[in-house]
Amino acid sequence: MRPQFYPTAAVDTVPILAYNAGMPELPEVESIAASLRRAIRGLTISSIDVRRAALLRRGRPADLKALVQRRVIDVRRRGKHLILDAGSRVLVFHLRMTGGFQWADPAAPVDKHTHLILRFKPGRRELRFHDVRKFGFLLCLPAAGLEACPELSALGPEPLEIGFDAFFTRLRTHRGRLKSVLLDQSFVAGIGNIYADEILFESGIHPLASAAGLSRARASRLWAAMRTVLAKAVAAGGSTIRSYRNADGEVGHFQDDHQVYGRTGEPCRHCGRPVRRKVIGGRSSHFCSRCQK
């Protein structure tokens, strides 16, 4: 997990906000939340432009309008959800596969996939939420009882917060293949297809292994790998964010450093055998059949 930024324009251009171009999982959402926090915490929402009402899954357009004049208290993450805390009311975004934000110059053309625009005071830039495939959604809810909303209450613990004993206990209650269990947001929240494969490779465990049948020793390796892989990715700012949009609107490129994900047929970085790909639970899985048992 060592993405690097390669400026494509002048050396002095500064990336100001993650423009997500990958599939956001826990590390990416964490990174995006941090960018948004730096950009808008403490600002007052001055207007909201809803360009695609269907984006709003819970709450009403009028609830969105009621956010105007409120101050942004914080931006945080829960699972893959991004929570914009405006005091007694909050906005919850789920980026799904192609959702992302732009911290844009209001004069810049608005692309057709932009579904929501938030403007602030003070500030000369606006926050645009875009989503090419429209899988993402937005909740506008009262802060009180937020955790009780179905999207959030269904989530399992945070993978970087759960201790080993609790993790091991949870594993036994989730039968099925390990790959599917890691992707189950009610097991732990925030792991997606890429990190699930990377975690399994790091732990040396096969994606088809039975979750409930894992020995304590193997579960311990899995737990440690989960922490290592996710923490490194968080520290790197999210390995699947492939581009940043800088102040000039130029896009820089990241180099991914995955061990197995998307490397079908390429040599395993440990043993050199070709990385295999197999569909498990409807999701493509990448693994090394020699290094993962």
Place this chain on the structure above:
DNA sequence: AGTTCCCTGAGG
């Protein structure tokens, strides 16, 4: 536990 659906751009 597997399949379908949502949606669109990318790649064949």
Place this chain on the structure above:
DNA sequence: CCTCAGGGAACT
């Protein structure tokens, strides 16, 4: 033109 990818809900 066709097919595929993907998160996650809603099926079967």
